[in-house]
Amino acid sequence: MSNMLEVVGLTKLFPVRSAFGRKAGEVRAVDNVSFSIENGKVYGLAGESGSGKSTIARMIMGLAQPTSGDILLDGHSITGETGTRAYGRKVQMVFQNPGSSLNPRRTVGQSIAVPLAAHGTPSSEHKRRIAELLEMVQLPADFALRYPHELSGGQKQRVAIARALAVAPQLLILDEPTSALDVSVQARVMDLLVDLGQQLGLTYLFISHDLSLMRNFADTVGVLYLGKIVETGPTASVFEAPQHDYTRLLLASVPVISAEEEALRPKIPLIDGEIPTAEQLIALRNGANPVSQRTSE
Protein backbone atom coordinates (compact mmCIF):
# COMPACT_ATOMS: atom_id res chain seq x y z
CA MET A 1 0.00 0.00 0.00
CA SER A 2 1.51 3.30 -0.99
CA ASN A 3 0.01 5.98 1.14
CA MET A 4 1.55 9.43 0.88
CA LEU A 5 -0.07 10.51 4.12
CA GLU A 6 -1.53 8.53 6.98
CA VAL A 7 -3.18 10.15 9.96
CA VAL A 8 -3.87 7.86 12.90
CA GLY A 9 -6.03 8.74 15.90
CA LEU A 10 -5.11 12.40 15.69
CA THR A 11 -6.40 14.46 18.63
CA LYS A 12 -5.89 18.09 19.57
CA LEU A 13 -7.18 19.60 22.79
CA PHE A 14 -7.23 23.33 23.42
CA PRO A 15 -7.62 24.66 26.95
CA VAL A 16 -10.63 26.88 27.60
CA ARG A 17 -9.94 29.62 30.11
CA SER A 18 -12.35 31.54 32.26
CA ALA A 19 -12.32 35.33 32.34
CA PHE A 20 -9.54 35.30 34.96
CA GLY A 21 -7.29 32.90 33.09
CA ARG A 22 -8.10 29.83 35.12
CA LYS A 23 -8.41 26.66 33.11
CA ALA A 24 -12.11 25.96 32.79
CA GLY A 25 -12.03 22.94 30.56
CA GLU A 26 -10.87 21.64 27.22
CA VAL A 27 -12.17 21.77 23.68
CA ARG A 28 -11.61 18.73 21.54
CA ALA A 29 -10.80 20.63 18.37
CA VAL A 30 -9.75 17.43 16.63
CA ASP A 31 -11.06 14.18 18.05
CA ASN A 32 -9.48 10.85 17.12
CA VAL A 33 -9.25 11.57 13.39
CA SER A 34 -7.81 8.90 11.09
CA PHE A 35 -7.53 8.95 7.31
CA SER A 36 -4.99 8.21 4.62
CA ILE A 37 -4.23 9.56 1.15
CA GLU A 38 -2.88 7.34 -1.57
CA ASN A 39 -0.01 8.56 -3.69
CA GLY A 40 -1.17 10.96 -6.38
CA LYS A 41 -4.75 11.16 -5.12
CA VAL A 42 -6.90 14.00 -3.82
CA TYR A 43 -8.40 13.71 -0.34
CA GLY A 44 -11.06 16.26 0.54
CA LEU A 45 -11.77 17.38 4.09
CA ALA A 46 -15.21 18.99 4.14
CA GLY A 47 -16.41 20.91 7.13
CA GLU A 48 -17.69 24.23 8.40
CA SER A 49 -15.98 26.69 10.69
CA GLY A 50 -15.06 25.08 13.98
CA SER A 51 -15.00 21.59 12.49
CA GLY A 52 -11.25 21.30 13.06
CA LYS A 53 -10.20 21.15 9.41
CA SER A 54 -7.65 23.94 9.66
CA THR A 55 -6.23 22.53 12.91
CA ILE A 56 -5.63 19.23 11.11
CA ALA A 57 -3.83 21.07 8.30
CA ARG A 58 -1.73 22.98 10.84
CA MET A 59 -0.71 19.76 12.59
CA ILE A 60 0.32 18.14 9.32
CA MET A 61 2.34 21.26 8.48
CA GLY A 62 3.93 21.13 11.92
CA LEU A 63 2.46 24.49 12.92
CA ALA A 64 0.62 22.89 15.85
CA GLN A 65 1.50 19.87 17.98
CA PRO A 66 -1.02 17.02 18.25
CA THR A 67 -2.15 16.13 21.79
CA SER A 68 -2.08 12.49 20.74
CA GLY A 69 -2.08 10.38 17.60
CA ASP A 70 0.40 10.05 14.80
CA ILE A 71 0.97 11.45 11.34
CA LEU A 72 2.92 9.32 8.85
CA LEU A 73 4.35 10.82 5.69
CA ASP A 74 5.47 8.27 3.13
CA GLY A 75 5.41 5.63 5.87
CA HIS A 76 7.51 7.56 8.40
CA SER A 77 6.22 9.30 11.49
CA ILE A 78 6.67 13.05 11.22
CA THR A 79 7.21 13.49 14.98
CA GLY A 80 10.37 15.50 15.35
CA GLU A 81 10.59 15.91 11.57
CA THR A 82 8.36 18.93 11.17
CA GLY A 83 10.14 22.22 11.00
CA THR A 84 13.18 20.63 9.35
CA ARG A 85 14.25 21.54 5.83
CA ALA A 86 13.82 17.95 4.71
CA TYR A 87 10.20 17.98 5.86
CA GLY A 88 9.50 21.31 4.21
CA ARG A 89 10.71 19.87 0.93
CA LYS A 90 8.00 17.22 1.07
CA VAL A 91 4.96 19.13 2.34
CA GLN A 92 3.82 22.61 1.32
CA MET A 93 0.63 24.56 1.73
CA VAL A 94 -1.45 27.00 -0.33
CA PHE A 95 -3.49 29.34 1.84
CA GLN A 96 -6.98 30.67 1.45
CA ASN A 97 -6.37 34.35 0.94
CA PRO A 98 -3.59 35.14 -1.52
CA GLY A 99 -3.98 38.82 -0.66
CA SER A 100 -2.61 38.27 2.83
CA SER A 101 -0.35 35.25 2.25
CA LEU A 102 1.93 37.16 -0.15
CA ASN A 103 4.26 39.81 1.27
CA PRO A 104 3.13 43.13 -0.28
CA ARG A 105 6.69 44.50 -0.16
CA ARG A 106 8.24 41.68 -2.12
CA THR A 107 8.00 41.23 -5.85
CA VAL A 108 6.62 37.96 -7.11
CA GLY A 109 10.16 36.83 -7.92
CA GLN A 110 11.41 37.70 -4.43
CA SER A 111 8.51 35.82 -2.84
CA ILE A 112 9.28 32.69 -4.85
CA ALA A 113 13.01 33.06 -4.12
CA VAL A 114 12.44 32.74 -0.36
CA PRO A 115 11.80 28.97 -0.37
CA LEU A 116 14.44 28.53 -3.09
CA ALA A 117 17.12 30.16 -0.93
CA ALA A 118 15.96 28.39 2.23
CA HIS A 119 16.31 25.04 0.54
CA GLY A 120 19.73 25.66 -0.91
CA THR A 121 19.11 26.48 -4.54
CA PRO A 122 22.23 28.50 -5.53
CA SER A 123 21.29 32.11 -6.25
CA SER A 124 22.69 31.87 -9.78
CA GLU A 125 19.89 29.38 -10.46
CA HIS A 126 17.07 31.49 -9.00
CA LYS A 127 16.19 33.46 -12.11
CA ARG A 128 15.88 30.39 -14.29
CA ARG A 129 13.91 28.48 -11.64
CA ILE A 130 11.51 31.39 -11.01
CA ALA A 131 10.78 31.64 -14.73
CA GLU A 132 10.20 27.90 -14.83
CA LEU A 133 7.80 28.01 -11.88
CA LEU A 134 5.89 30.96 -13.32
CA GLU A 135 5.53 29.06 -16.58
CA MET A 136 4.20 26.06 -14.63
CA VAL A 137 1.38 28.22 -13.23
CA GLN A 138 0.84 29.81 -16.64
CA LEU A 139 2.06 33.29 -15.84
CA PRO A 140 4.44 35.26 -18.08
CA ALA A 141 8.07 35.38 -16.88
CA ASP A 142 8.02 39.19 -16.48
CA PHE A 143 5.55 38.78 -13.59
CA ALA A 144 8.63 38.12 -11.46
CA LEU A 145 9.17 41.88 -11.27
CA ARG A 146 5.61 42.76 -10.27
CA TYR A 147 4.24 43.41 -6.81
CA PRO A 148 1.16 41.57 -5.44
CA HIS A 149 -1.02 44.71 -5.63
CA GLU A 150 -0.54 44.76 -9.40
CA LEU A 151 -2.07 41.30 -9.72
CA SER A 152 -5.66 40.05 -9.77
CA GLY A 153 -6.87 37.56 -7.16
CA GLY A 154 -6.46 34.62 -9.51
CA GLN A 155 -2.95 35.69 -10.50
CA LYS A 156 -1.96 36.05 -6.84
CA GLN A 157 -3.19 32.55 -6.09
CA ARG A 158 -1.12 31.26 -9.04
CA VAL A 159 1.92 32.93 -7.51
CA ALA A 160 1.14 31.30 -4.15
CA ILE A 161 0.95 27.93 -5.92
CA ALA A 162 4.28 28.59 -7.70
CA ARG A 163 5.87 29.46 -4.36
CA ALA A 164 4.55 26.24 -2.79
CA LEU A 165 5.92 24.24 -5.74
CA ALA A 166 9.35 25.88 -5.58
CA VAL A 167 10.83 23.08 -3.47
CA ALA A 168 9.13 20.34 -5.53
CA PRO A 169 6.98 18.97 -2.68
CA GLN A 170 5.14 15.65 -2.83
CA LEU A 171 2.14 16.63 -0.73
CA LEU A 172 0.33 19.93 -1.19
CA ILE A 173 -2.21 21.09 1.37
CA LEU A 174 -4.83 23.34 -0.22
CA ASP A 175 -6.77 25.32 2.40
CA GLU A 176 -9.81 26.73 0.61
CA PRO A 177 -7.58 27.81 -2.29
CA THR A 178 -10.37 29.39 -4.36
CA SER A 179 -12.87 30.64 -1.81
CA ALA A 180 -11.79 34.27 -2.34
CA LEU A 181 -12.10 34.05 -6.13
CA ASP A 182 -14.88 34.62 -8.66
CA VAL A 183 -16.41 31.44 -10.02
CA SER A 184 -14.88 31.78 -13.50
CA VAL A 185 -11.44 32.46 -11.99
CA GLN A 186 -11.95 29.55 -9.62
CA ALA A 187 -12.55 27.24 -12.58
CA ARG A 188 -9.22 28.25 -14.14
CA VAL A 189 -7.27 27.82 -10.89
CA MET A 190 -8.85 24.39 -10.44
CA ASP A 191 -7.85 23.52 -14.03
CA LEU A 192 -4.30 24.44 -13.13
CA LEU A 193 -4.30 22.38 -9.93
CA VAL A 194 -5.62 19.31 -11.75
CA ASP A 195 -3.04 19.67 -14.55
CA LEU A 196 -0.18 20.22 -12.12
CA GLY A 197 -1.29 17.25 -10.04
CA GLN A 198 -1.07 15.02 -13.10
CA GLN A 199 2.19 16.45 -14.47
CA LEU A 200 4.05 16.38 -11.18
CA GLY A 201 2.34 13.42 -9.56
CA LEU A 202 1.27 15.55 -6.59
CA THR A 203 -0.84 14.32 -3.72
CA TYR A 204 -3.42 16.85 -2.50
CA LEU A 205 -5.13 17.38 0.81
CA PHE A 206 -7.99 19.65 -0.16
CA ILE A 207 -9.79 21.54 2.58
CA SER A 208 -13.05 23.22 1.71
CA HIS A 209 -16.59 23.93 2.78
CA ASP A 210 -17.70 24.06 -0.87
CA LEU A 211 -19.27 20.67 -1.46
CA SER A 212 -19.94 21.23 -5.16
CA LEU A 213 -16.25 21.94 -5.71
CA MET A 214 -15.28 18.98 -3.51
CA ARG A 215 -17.48 16.67 -5.57
CA ASN A 216 -15.55 17.52 -8.73
CA PHE A 217 -12.02 17.53 -7.36
CA ALA A 218 -11.57 15.02 -4.54
CA ASP A 219 -11.26 11.26 -5.07
CA THR A 220 -12.11 10.53 -1.44
CA VAL A 221 -13.89 12.78 1.00
CA GLY A 222 -14.06 12.97 4.78
CA VAL A 223 -16.83 15.00 6.42
CA LEU A 224 -15.70 16.71 9.61
CA TYR A 225 -18.12 17.80 12.27
CA LEU A 226 -17.05 19.13 15.66
CA GLY A 227 -13.61 17.58 15.35
CA LYS A 228 -14.70 14.13 14.23
CA ILE A 229 -14.80 12.56 10.80
CA VAL A 230 -18.45 11.54 10.77
CA GLU A 231 -18.42 10.04 7.30
CA THR A 232 -15.82 9.10 4.73
CA GLY A 233 -15.67 7.29 1.41
CA PRO A 234 -15.29 7.77 -2.33
CA THR A 235 -16.66 11.23 -3.11
CA ALA A 236 -19.35 10.03 -5.52
CA SER A 237 -20.83 7.49 -3.11
CA VAL A 238 -20.80 9.83 -0.11
CA PHE A 239 -22.67 12.44 -2.17
CA GLU A 240 -25.13 10.03 -3.68
CA ALA A 241 -25.93 8.13 -0.51
CA PRO A 242 -24.92 10.14 2.57
CA GLN A 243 -25.21 8.09 5.74
CA HIS A 244 -24.72 10.64 8.49
CA ASP A 245 -27.25 13.30 9.54
CA TYR A 246 -24.67 16.05 9.31
CA THR A 247 -23.60 15.09 5.78
CA ARG A 248 -27.26 15.19 4.79
CA LEU A 249 -27.68 18.59 6.40
CA LEU A 250 -24.61 19.93 4.58
CA LEU A 251 -25.79 18.60 1.23
CA ALA A 252 -29.30 19.93 1.80
CA SER A 253 -27.83 23.41 2.40
CA VAL A 254 -25.87 23.78 -0.85
CA PRO A 255 -27.41 26.30 -3.25
CA VAL A 256 -27.58 24.54 -6.62
CA ILE A 257 -28.40 25.55 -10.19
CA SER A 258 -30.15 22.56 -11.74
CA ALA A 259 -33.05 20.21 -11.09
CA GLU A 260 -30.69 17.20 -11.18
CA GLU A 261 -28.64 18.64 -8.34
CA GLU A 262 -31.78 19.52 -6.44
CA ALA A 263 -32.91 15.91 -6.74
CA LEU A 264 -29.64 14.82 -5.14
CA ARG A 265 -30.13 17.04 -2.09
CA PRO A 266 -31.64 15.22 0.87
CA LYS A 267 -35.12 16.51 1.62
CA ILE A 268 -34.68 17.44 5.25
CA PRO A 269 -35.74 20.58 7.05
CA LEU A 270 -32.89 23.03 7.55
CA ILE A 271 -32.05 23.81 11.15
CA ASP A 272 -34.56 26.38 12.28
CA GLY A 273 -33.71 28.73 15.08
CA GLU A 274 -30.44 29.74 16.61
CA ILE A 275 -27.00 28.27 16.15
CA PRO A 276 -25.47 26.71 19.27
CA THR A 277 -23.41 29.11 21.36
CA ALA A 278 -19.77 28.44 22.31
CA GLU A 279 -20.78 26.86 25.62
CA GLN A 280 -23.32 24.63 23.92
CA LEU A 281 -20.73 23.70 21.33
CA ILE A 282 -18.28 22.59 24.00
CA ALA A 283 -21.00 20.51 25.61
CA LEU A 284 -21.95 19.12 22.20
CA ARG A 285 -18.35 18.26 21.33
CA ASN A 286 -18.06 16.09 24.40
CA GLY A 287 -21.47 14.53 23.86
CA ALA A 288 -22.13 11.33 21.95
CA ASN A 289 -24.33 12.36 19.07
CA PRO A 290 -24.20 16.12 18.65
CA VAL A 291 -25.99 16.13 15.33
CA SER A 292 -29.32 14.76 16.45
CA GLN A 293 -29.34 17.20 19.36
CA ARG A 294 -28.62 20.07 17.05
CA THR A 295 -31.28 19.29 14.50
CA SER A 296 -33.96 18.43 17.01
CA GLU A 297 -33.85 21.93 18.48
Add this chain to the structure above:
Amino acid sequence: MSEALLSVRNLSVQFTTYGQTNQVLKGVSLDVPARSQIALVGESGSGKTVTMRAIMGLLRTPPAKIIGGQIFYDGRDLLTMPDRDRLKLRGTAMSMVFQDPMSSLNPVFTIADQMGTILKYADRRLGRSRSAKERMDRVHEVLGQVRMRDPERVARSYPIMLSGGMRQRVLIAMALLSEPRLLIADEPGTALDVTTQAQILKLLKDLVEERGLALLMITHNLGVVRETSNYVYVMNKGVVVEHRPTAELFEAPRDDYTKALIAAVPRLTGGTSFGKSGAAA
Protein backbone atom coordinates in the same frame (compact mmCIF):
# COMPACT_ATOMS: atom_id res chain seq x y z
CA MET B 1 -43.66 55.59 -16.55
CA SER B 2 -43.48 52.05 -15.33
CA GLU B 3 -45.62 50.07 -12.93
CA ALA B 4 -42.57 48.65 -11.19
CA LEU B 5 -41.97 49.64 -7.57
CA LEU B 6 -38.34 50.31 -8.47
CA SER B 7 -37.29 51.06 -12.00
CA VAL B 8 -33.74 51.85 -13.07
CA ARG B 9 -33.58 53.40 -16.54
CA ASN B 10 -30.41 53.66 -18.58
CA LEU B 11 -28.21 54.36 -15.58
CA SER B 12 -24.64 55.39 -16.38
CA VAL B 13 -22.00 56.01 -13.74
CA GLN B 14 -18.37 56.96 -14.07
CA PHE B 15 -15.53 57.06 -11.56
CA THR B 16 -12.68 59.54 -11.73
CA THR B 17 -9.57 58.62 -9.77
CA TYR B 18 -6.15 60.24 -10.19
CA GLY B 19 -7.42 62.04 -13.28
CA GLN B 20 -8.48 58.84 -14.96
CA THR B 21 -12.12 58.41 -15.83
CA ASN B 22 -13.73 55.00 -16.06
CA GLN B 23 -17.32 54.39 -17.01
CA VAL B 24 -18.43 51.53 -14.75
CA LEU B 25 -22.14 51.48 -15.58
CA LYS B 26 -23.11 51.79 -19.23
CA GLY B 27 -26.86 52.27 -19.45
CA VAL B 28 -28.20 49.78 -16.91
CA SER B 29 -31.96 49.25 -16.81
CA LEU B 30 -33.86 46.97 -14.47
CA ASP B 31 -37.32 46.69 -12.94
CA VAL B 32 -38.39 45.44 -9.54
CA PRO B 33 -42.19 45.10 -9.47
CA ALA B 34 -43.96 45.13 -6.09
CA ARG B 35 -43.84 41.74 -4.34
CA SER B 36 -41.33 40.35 -6.82
CA GLN B 37 -38.07 38.55 -6.13
CA ILE B 38 -35.38 39.83 -8.43
CA ALA B 39 -31.70 38.87 -8.55
CA LEU B 40 -28.83 40.92 -9.91
CA VAL B 41 -25.88 38.63 -10.51
CA GLY B 42 -22.34 39.34 -11.63
CA GLU B 43 -18.71 38.76 -10.77
CA SER B 44 -16.42 41.29 -9.14
CA GLY B 45 -16.14 44.41 -11.26
CA SER B 46 -19.44 43.78 -13.05
CA GLY B 47 -21.06 46.90 -11.58
CA LYS B 48 -23.70 45.16 -9.45
CA THR B 49 -22.59 46.86 -6.24
CA VAL B 50 -22.35 50.29 -7.91
CA THR B 51 -25.89 49.81 -9.21
CA MET B 52 -27.08 48.96 -5.71
CA ARG B 53 -25.26 51.93 -4.20
CA ALA B 54 -26.70 54.28 -6.80
CA ILE B 55 -30.20 53.05 -5.97
CA MET B 56 -29.65 53.56 -2.25
CA GLY B 57 -27.92 56.90 -2.74
CA LEU B 58 -24.74 55.63 -1.14
CA LEU B 59 -22.35 56.49 -3.99
CA ARG B 60 -19.63 58.86 -2.92
CA THR B 61 -19.59 61.76 -5.37
CA PRO B 62 -16.81 62.39 -6.29
CA PRO B 63 -15.14 60.04 -7.27
CA ALA B 64 -18.42 58.68 -8.65
CA LYS B 65 -20.63 60.65 -10.98
CA ILE B 66 -24.02 59.67 -12.32
CA ILE B 67 -23.80 60.78 -15.93
CA GLY B 68 -27.19 59.64 -17.14
CA GLY B 69 -30.39 57.79 -16.44
CA GLN B 70 -33.17 57.76 -13.87
CA ILE B 71 -34.08 55.68 -10.86
CA PHE B 72 -37.80 55.63 -10.22
CA TYR B 73 -39.25 54.55 -6.91
CA ASP B 74 -43.02 54.40 -6.95
CA GLY B 75 -43.00 56.59 -10.04
CA ARG B 76 -40.77 59.36 -8.65
CA ASP B 77 -37.20 59.88 -9.87
CA LEU B 78 -34.84 59.52 -6.91
CA LEU B 79 -32.07 61.34 -8.75
CA THR B 80 -33.99 64.59 -9.23
CA MET B 81 -36.03 64.76 -6.03
CA PRO B 82 -34.82 67.00 -3.19
CA ASP B 83 -32.42 65.33 -0.73
CA ARG B 84 -34.97 65.76 2.05
CA ASP B 85 -37.51 63.63 0.22
CA ARG B 86 -34.93 61.04 -0.68
CA LEU B 87 -33.83 60.71 2.94
CA LYS B 88 -37.42 59.97 3.87
CA LEU B 89 -37.40 56.95 1.57
CA ARG B 90 -34.02 55.52 2.49
CA GLY B 91 -34.21 52.94 5.25
CA THR B 92 -37.97 53.36 5.45
CA ALA B 93 -39.49 52.64 2.05
CA MET B 94 -36.40 50.82 0.82
CA SER B 95 -33.95 49.08 3.15
CA MET B 96 -30.61 47.37 2.78
CA VAL B 97 -29.47 44.08 4.26
CA PHE B 98 -25.70 44.28 4.35
CA GLN B 99 -23.21 41.55 3.69
CA ASP B 100 -20.80 41.47 6.58
CA PRO B 101 -22.56 41.12 9.92
CA MET B 102 -19.45 41.91 11.93
CA SER B 103 -18.46 45.18 10.30
CA SER B 104 -22.04 46.43 9.95
CA LEU B 105 -22.72 46.34 13.68
CA ASN B 106 -21.13 48.64 16.23
CA PRO B 107 -19.28 46.48 18.77
CA VAL B 108 -19.70 48.89 21.71
CA PHE B 109 -23.49 49.24 21.66
CA THR B 110 -26.14 46.64 22.40
CA ILE B 111 -28.47 45.46 19.66
CA ALA B 112 -31.32 47.33 21.39
CA ASP B 113 -29.31 50.59 21.36
CA GLN B 114 -28.46 50.26 17.69
CA MET B 115 -31.93 49.24 16.55
CA GLY B 116 -33.55 51.85 18.80
CA THR B 117 -31.41 54.59 17.25
CA ILE B 118 -32.27 53.51 13.72
CA LEU B 119 -35.94 53.55 14.59
CA LYS B 120 -35.72 56.93 16.30
CA TYR B 121 -34.16 58.60 13.26
CA ALA B 122 -36.49 56.82 10.84
CA ASP B 123 -39.45 58.09 12.90
CA ARG B 124 -38.02 61.59 12.97
CA ARG B 125 -37.59 61.66 9.19
CA LEU B 126 -41.16 60.53 8.74
CA GLY B 127 -42.44 63.01 11.34
CA ARG B 128 -43.63 60.25 13.67
CA SER B 129 -42.85 59.91 17.32
CA ARG B 130 -42.74 57.00 19.71
CA SER B 131 -41.80 56.69 23.36
CA ALA B 132 -38.66 54.78 24.30
CA LYS B 133 -40.89 51.99 25.59
CA GLU B 134 -42.81 51.80 22.31
CA ARG B 135 -39.54 51.74 20.40
CA MET B 136 -38.27 48.78 22.44
CA ASP B 137 -41.55 46.95 21.88
CA ARG B 138 -41.09 47.40 18.16
CA VAL B 139 -37.45 46.19 18.36
CA HIS B 140 -38.52 43.05 20.22
CA GLU B 141 -41.34 42.49 17.76
CA VAL B 142 -39.02 42.66 14.74
CA LEU B 143 -36.41 40.42 16.38
CA GLY B 144 -39.21 37.90 16.85
CA GLN B 145 -40.09 38.22 13.17
CA VAL B 146 -36.57 37.10 12.22
CA ARG B 147 -37.15 33.95 14.33
CA MET B 148 -35.11 34.85 17.36
CA ARG B 149 -36.30 32.59 20.14
CA ASP B 150 -35.62 35.09 22.90
CA PRO B 151 -35.87 38.60 21.39
CA GLU B 152 -35.40 40.36 24.73
CA ARG B 153 -32.13 38.57 25.45
CA VAL B 154 -30.86 39.27 21.91
CA ALA B 155 -31.77 42.94 22.29
CA ARG B 156 -29.70 43.18 25.49
CA SER B 157 -26.70 41.51 23.81
CA TYR B 158 -23.59 43.06 22.31
CA PRO B 159 -22.76 41.89 18.77
CA ILE B 160 -19.83 39.77 20.00
CA MET B 161 -22.23 37.71 22.11
CA LEU B 162 -24.10 36.53 19.02
CA SER B 163 -23.16 33.93 16.43
CA GLY B 164 -22.61 34.92 12.79
CA GLY B 165 -26.03 33.67 11.77
CA MET B 166 -27.74 35.60 14.57
CA ARG B 167 -25.88 38.79 13.64
CA GLN B 168 -27.02 38.39 10.07
CA ARG B 169 -30.58 38.02 11.35
CA VAL B 170 -30.17 41.17 13.42
CA LEU B 171 -29.20 42.99 10.19
CA ILE B 172 -32.34 41.69 8.52
CA ALA B 173 -34.37 42.83 11.54
CA MET B 174 -32.81 46.31 11.25
CA ALA B 175 -33.88 46.50 7.62
CA LEU B 176 -37.43 45.55 8.58
CA LEU B 177 -37.80 48.10 11.41
CA SER B 178 -39.64 50.72 9.38
CA GLU B 179 -41.72 48.30 7.35
CA PRO B 180 -40.13 48.94 3.95
CA ARG B 181 -41.75 47.76 0.73
CA LEU B 182 -38.42 46.98 -0.92
CA LEU B 183 -35.50 45.02 0.56
CA ILE B 184 -32.13 45.21 -1.15
CA ALA B 185 -29.87 42.38 0.01
CA ASP B 186 -26.16 42.51 -0.75
CA GLU B 187 -24.80 38.94 -0.71
CA PRO B 188 -26.40 38.07 2.64
CA GLY B 189 -24.82 35.04 4.24
CA THR B 190 -21.70 34.83 2.07
CA ALA B 191 -19.57 35.38 5.17
CA LEU B 192 -21.32 32.46 6.86
CA ASP B 193 -21.11 28.68 6.81
CA VAL B 194 -23.15 26.89 4.21
CA THR B 195 -25.76 25.52 6.64
CA THR B 196 -26.22 28.97 8.20
CA GLN B 197 -26.38 30.63 4.80
CA ALA B 198 -29.12 28.24 3.72
CA GLN B 199 -31.06 29.18 6.85
CA ILE B 200 -30.63 32.93 6.21
CA LEU B 201 -31.74 32.65 2.58
CA LYS B 202 -34.80 30.67 3.62
CA LEU B 203 -35.64 33.25 6.28
CA LEU B 204 -35.34 36.11 3.77
CA LYS B 205 -37.54 34.32 1.28
CA ASP B 206 -40.16 33.49 3.92
CA LEU B 207 -40.19 37.07 5.23
CA VAL B 208 -40.51 38.57 1.77
CA GLU B 209 -43.42 36.29 0.98
CA GLU B 210 -45.14 36.67 4.36
CA ARG B 211 -44.89 40.44 4.39
CA GLY B 212 -45.46 41.06 0.70
CA LEU B 213 -42.11 42.79 0.17
CA ALA B 214 -40.14 43.15 -3.03
CA LEU B 215 -36.62 41.71 -2.89
CA LEU B 216 -33.61 42.76 -4.94
CA MET B 217 -30.86 40.22 -4.29
CA ILE B 218 -27.35 41.28 -5.28
CA THR B 219 -25.07 38.26 -5.52
CA HIS B 220 -22.22 36.55 -7.35
CA ASN B 221 -23.55 33.09 -6.53
CA LEU B 222 -25.74 31.51 -9.21
CA GLY B 223 -27.01 28.97 -6.69
CA VAL B 224 -28.34 31.83 -4.54
CA VAL B 225 -29.99 33.32 -7.64
CA ARG B 226 -31.85 30.11 -8.32
CA GLU B 227 -32.90 29.67 -4.68
CA THR B 228 -34.16 33.20 -4.06
CA SER B 229 -35.41 34.83 -7.25
CA ASN B 230 -37.91 34.36 -10.02
CA TYR B 231 -36.41 36.91 -12.40
CA VAL B 232 -32.73 37.61 -12.92
CA TYR B 233 -30.49 40.28 -14.43
CA VAL B 234 -26.95 39.19 -15.38
CA MET B 235 -24.33 41.94 -15.38
CA ASN B 236 -20.87 41.98 -16.91
CA LYS B 237 -18.54 44.96 -17.26
CA GLY B 238 -21.19 47.55 -16.48
CA VAL B 239 -23.83 46.18 -18.83
CA VAL B 240 -26.88 43.98 -18.27
CA VAL B 241 -26.09 41.20 -20.72
CA GLU B 242 -29.21 39.14 -20.21
CA HIS B 243 -32.42 39.26 -18.18
CA ARG B 244 -35.14 36.64 -18.00
CA PRO B 245 -37.18 34.48 -15.65
CA THR B 246 -34.70 32.62 -13.42
CA ALA B 247 -35.82 29.12 -14.44
CA GLU B 248 -35.36 29.98 -18.13
CA LEU B 249 -31.91 31.40 -17.58
CA PHE B 250 -30.61 28.15 -16.18
CA GLU B 251 -32.37 25.99 -18.76
CA ALA B 252 -31.32 27.91 -21.84
CA PRO B 253 -28.93 30.82 -21.31
CA ARG B 254 -28.63 32.98 -24.44
CA ASP B 255 -25.69 35.26 -23.82
CA ASP B 256 -22.15 33.88 -24.17
CA TYR B 257 -21.05 35.39 -20.87
CA THR B 258 -24.00 33.83 -19.02
CA LYS B 259 -23.25 30.49 -20.64
CA ALA B 260 -19.60 30.65 -19.56
CA LEU B 261 -20.61 31.69 -16.05
CA ILE B 262 -23.04 28.79 -15.68
CA ALA B 263 -20.48 26.37 -17.12
CA ALA B 264 -17.91 27.49 -14.54
CA VAL B 265 -20.10 26.49 -11.59
CA PRO B 266 -19.07 23.11 -10.19
CA ARG B 267 -22.02 20.73 -9.95
CA LEU B 268 -23.08 18.81 -6.89
CA THR B 269 -23.87 15.88 -9.17
CA GLY B 270 -20.28 15.81 -10.44
CA GLY B 271 -19.32 15.85 -14.10
CA THR B 272 -17.67 19.29 -13.99
CA SER B 273 -14.31 18.58 -15.54
CA PHE B 274 -11.28 20.55 -14.49
CA GLY B 275 -7.92 20.41 -16.25
CA LYS B 276 -6.91 20.17 -19.89
CA SER B 277 -7.69 16.49 -20.21
CA GLY B 278 -10.98 17.02 -18.46
CA ALA B 279 -10.25 14.03 -16.25
CA ALA B 280 -11.19 15.47 -12.88
CA ALA B 281 -12.57 13.27 -10.13
